[in-house]
Amino acid sequence: MSKLNLVLMGLPGAGKGTQAQRIIEDFKIPHISTGDIFREAMKNETEMGVEAKKFIDKGELVPDSVTNGIVEDRLAMDDVNDGFMLDGFPRNIDQAKALDEMTSRLNKPLTAVINIHVDPEVLVERLSGRFICKNCGATYHKLYNPPKVEGTCDVCGHHEFFQREDDKPETVKNRIAVNTKLNTPLISYYEEKHLLYNINGDQDINDVYSEVKKVLEAL
Structure with a gap:
């Protein structure tokens, strides 16, 4: 199997976290979540981490140039020489283009973009079904x-929730x-590059993963 350099996409509630866990367990590739690498870069006070902290402390969005720098620093590390999975990046077309440039500089081109697609109405049901007991705080979900x-x-x-x-x-x-x-623009962008694989996320978690696994094994 060739190296798997992946981007994982999906709307909130699409079950991306669960699928990410299984992919890294089965395919033994580092999971690069932007939230984690930001925290890491800030903790280690790397140049880009210090830069990012200035914005985060003010409650502002970190500019693309800083985000791109933190991602490139992470992709340059040796543990991703045999593959990686990016999660939470890219978030816009400019970041996607920057990712193309950095992966080609590092000679780690993307293999595939996995998009877990779930009907938005189903996502609203999934995400807004949670309710809590007013008295003891027990959590329920209507579905x-x-x-x-x-x-x-x-x-x-x-009886109060x-x-x-x-x-x-x-x-x-x-x-x-x-x-x-x-x-939406990212999906079109990767579709044109023939890197996009849409996975039906409306099914049972295990069936979603079977589909993901089939795609990755075929690569």
Whole structure:
């Protein structure tokens, strides 16, 4: 099997985290999540890490040039010589073009972009189904984990529940709309480069992974 240099894409709630875990276990490649490498770069006070911290401390978005620099520093490390999986990068076309340049400089070109596609309406149901018992804080989900008796907490027997702001359908719809807007141009970009593999994320987690695994083994 050739080296797997991957980008993993998917909207919030598409189950990317679960699939990422399985890919790294089976294919033994480092998982490069932008959140993790930012924290690492800041902790080690690398040049780019120090730069990023200035923006993060002010609650501002880190500019592409800094993000790209942190990703390139990470991709230059020896543990990714035999493959890697990027998660959370690129987030826009400029970053995608920068990634093309850095992977060609480092001679680690992308093998494939795996996009876990789930119908946005299903995502809203998945993400906004969570609710919490007002009395004891037990967490439920209207689809995957409802109380045994409707309207009654399994743990303490109380009947009042609430939803966190970021679990409310309106908030979730907005989050998905923002992410769709970001992802759509990237999907077209990688489609044109014949690197994109769309995986149906509407099925059972294990079936999603079987599809992912089939694609990766074929590469």
